[in-house]
Amino acid sequence: MAKRLAGKPVVEKIAEEIGGRVASLADKGIVCGLSLLRVGERPDDLSYERTAEKRAESLGIEVRKTVLDEGVSQAGIEAAIDEVNGDESIHGCLMFRPLPSDINEQAVCDALATEKDIDGISSAALAAVFMDRDFGFAPCTAAACMRVLDYYDVPLEGAHVVVVGRSLVIGKPIAMMLLRRNATVTLCHSRTKDLAAVMRAADIVVCATGRARMFKAECFSPDQVVLDVGINFDEAGKLCGDVDFDEVEPIVGAITPVPGGIGSVTTSVLMAHVVEAAERTTSA
Amino acid sequence: MAKRLAGKPVVEKIAEEIGGRVASLADKGIVCGLSLLRVGERPDDLSYERTAEKRAESLGIEVRKTVLDEGVSQAGIEAAIDEVNGDESIHGCLMFRPLPSDINEQAVCDALATEKDIDGISSAALAAVFMDRDFGFAPCTAAACMRVLDYYDVPLEGAHVVVVGRSLVIGKPIAMMLLRRNATVTLCHSRTKDLAAVMRAADIVVCATGRARMFKAECFSPDQVVLDVGINFDEAGKLCGDVDFDEVEPIVGAITPVPGGIGSVTTSVLMAHVVEAAERTTSA
Numbered sequence: 001m002a003k004r005l006a007g008k009p010v011v012e013k014i015a016e017e018i019g020g021r022v023a024s025l026a027d028k029g030i031v032c033g034l035s036l037l038r039v040g041e042r043p044d045d046l047s048y049e050r051t052a053e054k055r056a057e058s059l060g061i062e063v064r065k066t067v068l069d070e071g072v073s074q075a076g077i078e079a080a081i082d083e084v085n086g087d088e089s090i091h092g093c094l095m096f097r098p099l100p101s102d103i104n105e106q107a108v109c110d111a112l113a114t115e116k117d118i119d120g121i122s123s124a125a126l127a128a129v130f131m132d133r134d135f136g137f138a139p140c141t142a143a144a145c146m147r148v149l150d151y152y153d154v155p156l157e158g159a160h161v162v163v164v165g166r167s168l169v170i171g172k173p174i175a176m177m178l179l180r181r182n183a184t185v186t187l188c189h190s191r192t193k194d195l196a197a198v199m200r201a202a203d204i205v206v207c208a209t210g211r212a213r214m215f216k217a218e219c220f221s222p223d224q225v226v227l228d229v230g231i232n233f234d235e236a237g238k239l240c241g242d243v244d245f246d247e248v249e250p251i252v253g254a255i256t257p258v259p260g261g262i263g264s265v266t267t268s269v270l271m272a273h274v275v276e277a278a279e280r281t282t283s284a
Numbered sequence: 285m286a287k288r289l290a291g292k293p294v295v296e297k298i299a300e301e302i303g304g305r306v307a308s309l310a311d312k313g314i315v316c317g318l319s320l321l322r323v324g325e326r327p328d329d330l331s332y333e334r335t336a337e338k339r340a341e342s343l344g345i346e347v348r349k350t351v352l353d354e355g356v357s358q359a360g361i362e363a364a365i366d367e368v369n370g371d372e373s374i375h376g377c378l379m380f381r382p383l384p385s386d387i388n389e390q391a392v393c394d395a396l397a398t399e400k401d402i403d404g405i406s407s408a409a410l411a412a413v414f415m416d417r418d419f420g421f422a423p424c425t426a427a428a429c430m431r432v433l434d435y436y437d438v439p440l441e442g443a444h445v446v447v448v449g450r451s452l453v454i455g456k457p458i459a460m461m462l463l464r465r466n467a468t469v470t471l472c473h474s475r476t477k478d479l480a481a482v483m484r485a486a487d488i489v490v491c492a493t494g495r496a497r498m499f500k501a502e503c504f505s506p507d508q509v510v511l512d513v514g515i516n517f518d519e520a521g522k523l524c525g526d527v528d529f530d531e532v533e534p535i536v537g538a539i540t541p542v543p544g545g546i547g548s549v550t551t552s553v554l555m556a557h558v559v560e561a562a563e564r565t566t567s568a
Binding site: 106123124126127128130131133157160168172176179182184185186187188189191192193198 | 390411417450452469473477
């Protein structure tokens with residue numbers, strides 16, 4: 001039986017860290033402000049929004065919601081971003097994506113001030129991740145994976161990590177973050193040959209394809225640490241990861257569950273980034 | 285005996301392509317302008333400068349040299365960059381690096397206008413490489429490796445490429461460029477465990493560590509394609525790559541020599557980027 005790398009204690013640890021920092025900021029008269037920017041009424045967005053609101057509330061972070069009509073124009077979204085940029089009571093902004101398909105999403109992302117881009121969606125933030133520079137914020141999901149690895153003391157130096165999925169939300173940024181910690185990183189994707197064999201050879205596997213239970217027993221080997229980043233629904237409507245947990249859990253050394261794994265930590269990382277953004281305004 | 289992936293035919297092909305494009309630009313009254321910006325008198329820089337000047341001349345590209353004193357200030361270098369940015373007769377700029385250690389090099393790189401940054405040194409250009417966006421220019425050495433692979437019809441889709449070295453000049457950007465072409469990419473470095481075994485398992489190996497002849501026979505296997513990006517001098521003062529060519533060449537399927545390999549193509553790519561930059565000004 002694998003060790004279960006639950007998100008809960010990581011969430012609790014982050015909450016504890018944040019608690020003191022929010023209090024220190026309050027002493028200086030600063031209330032952390034989180035902007036949630038949503039276009040339309042997609043159920044996924046609404047669900048994440050509710051989670052973020054609750055979490056923020058419990059931590060003393062103030063939430064400002066902006067909801068735009070699904071038919072909003074490019075200029076309309078960029079005006080909302082400008083408002084966020086200009087509002088000193090807002091320290092960080094989470095914009096739900098994808099935006100409607102007629103919108104130039106990258107232009108919107110790049111309009112967000114780097115110091116308020118707490119989910120690493122702007123080119124400047126991603127450049128910093130690529131270049132190992134300490135400014136801006138990394139995408140929250142990638143940062144959440146790093147938090148989980150560190151919380152459970154998974155050695156990264158010299159470890160061989162296979163990352164499956166090459167998105168800018170998780171695959172590429174986490175590859176850079178792991179590389180910075182001296183891991184050897186293999187980036188895989190849908191065109192990788194003998195994917196199962198490549199995965200089996202790794203010390204750590206990060207699964208980030210967004211396909212329900214696509215990774216079965218043949219992709220894993222004993223003692224591996226498996227991070228399952230997927231948040232999918234199966235045919236029965238049940239929440240599940242990219243990994244077939246029931247099949248894989250008996251084989252590997254440690255694995256994050258879904259739900260209750262990386263996803264739960266991601267929201268906490270978002271809050272930590274808001275607090276960090278607020279702190280940076282005081283030291284600037 | 286391995287197939288020798290010489291740079292010469294690649295250089296000739298690029299020169300041929302450029303020839304027609306320089307002529308078309310001339311028809312529109314545009315002479316391609318290349319700025320070479322150098323601080324101090326480092327022999328490496330002088331040597332690369334001479335090569336670039338000669339190559340530019342032979343292609344009808346005009347060179348403007350700016351030489352700053354080694355003791356130049358941050359403001360002094362940035363003023364030189366501003367001049368390049370503002371000069372319409374200059375389409376691209378190559379700045380020799382590293383800059384003196386008291387200079388904030390990244391700030392200087394980021395001061396260069398993205399459209400004139402033909403060696404991909406600015407954060408914006410590197411972000412574009414990371415994000416697979418088609419603007420700016422990739423670092424020339426990484427682009428030269430891609431040119432060589434394509435010239436010799438090395439299949440990239442699904443190929444497993446091991447890149448040794450994680451610099452922003454070559455390792456990281458070429459990893460992204462290969463990933464975009466659907467290769468599976470492993471990024472290795474000085475802390476990689478069992479490096480030789482990892483290298484032996486690859487279809488293509490890119491060696492970019494800058495250590496003279498550090499890669500011996502044990503790092504390679506039959507049929508591999510080896511790109512040697514190193515430009516080093518051995519104890520005897522002889523130019524050599526990162527790969528021990530004499531030892532490795534009999535084993536692998538194909539290999540780039542040093543000299544006469546990637547390095548020679550890099551200068552050509554720089555020229556191609558200047559021409560491309562000049563063309564972009566006409567379509568803007």
